Amino acid sequence: MALASFIFALLCVSELSTDKAFSQVAPNAVCSCQEAYTSEDGTTTVVLQLPKTSTAVSTGNKSLSELDKLKQNYQKQAQMLSSQGLLLMQQAKQIQQIELELQDLKLSISKPPADCQDLLVSGNTPISDSQITASSMYNSDHGPAHSRLYTNMDNHIVGSWSARTNDNKQWLQFDFGRVRKLTAILTKGRNQIAQFVKTYQIHYGNNTLLMKGYRDGTGSVKIFQGNIDLDNIHENVLNPPVYARYLRINPLTWYGHISVRADVLGC
Template sequence: MCNICGYDKLSKTCFISDDSEDEIIPTSDNTKLVLNPAEYICANAEYLVNGRNPVTDAQLSASSVYAPHYEANWARLNTTPSLTTVGAWAAAIIDANQYIQVQFNGLSLVTGVALQGRPINTDPSIFTVGCCYQRQPFFGPTDTKTDKVFDGNTDQDTVVTSILPSQVTALCARVNPVAYVTHISLRFDILGCPLN
């Protein structure tokens, strides 16, 4: 059995199902995209958010936003403060359910995540990563499906890179800070290879 995932264009969110491919019922709902498995190897990972072919600001979204100067589009790795931004995303709600998410330019192999703190202070200390398509769960043991928790940053500017235990085929990825100091805010990028 493999998990089937997709992307809902209206709500701009990833979804996951434990249905097998054979159990998927075709739908005429053209707002949802369902992904099929692909077998490729990502040998030369690149940044998928702000690399050679960066995503648009509209492809970045978050569970909540503290204020206009803290929006998801300011969460790109190495963003610096300016008159219009503090240089990072910050959540409006302070709990472990907050996330920032990116919809890739197309189907991609995800191999890791790079994370920085907010340029003014440091926030996430540990986080989880979720992808909206996975052939075999990389989130811990397959029998418990527990999340894989990665160490985050402990300062403002050092890029902390975490490599996933196995690559994941995905259309979008979500970073969920689960521990933080004072407030949830960060800059990030996702490592991987575009498949198109």
């Protein structure tokens, strides 16, 4: 009974992966004996003989123990290939997820959210001139009210706000009247005169005595790139956006003189 079970297990092995091995090691192995079993692979019939006096069956040069080892090797290889396949599938999904996240990040930092890009300084509901203040002004003709983004120079108007002195303590500030969501900063240089701010920082808050700097990923106050000419708008997206009533632009470097026109996108 135990011998028959042993032979049945061997035939199960042949169904999995070793029937080709049998046909390779004993393609013409046909004999008759009291205990004989056959395995059909479609082209070759292999008959295994079990002499009554021996518990080892030989098919050509292969013993049962050798075939069992061969089966185990096949199983290990199959398991390894299956594990590798699952790992590759998981890695492919992870790569796809990373690519989607990168694409989403690029989109999020390239433009403000579609539902929050009103011009808060001079848009459909502009703030008043009194809500635009500055650290100083060159003279009364260069006051902060001239800092609106689309101000152009004519006989009576100077085309920007200009600071009294050129140092990094100067600032231009907007009071939005209430807390707003701020998503981007827009800046220009001085209209018709070669003066513009090249780099700047921003500070924001709900109380002018408690303003805080907008920080980058390292924890340092972020330095924004400003303008390289007079009349082209340069946009810096705030990612993440901030929620504040006041926003202050602090020039760090400039060309010619500290002069700027600006607006803020938000809602």
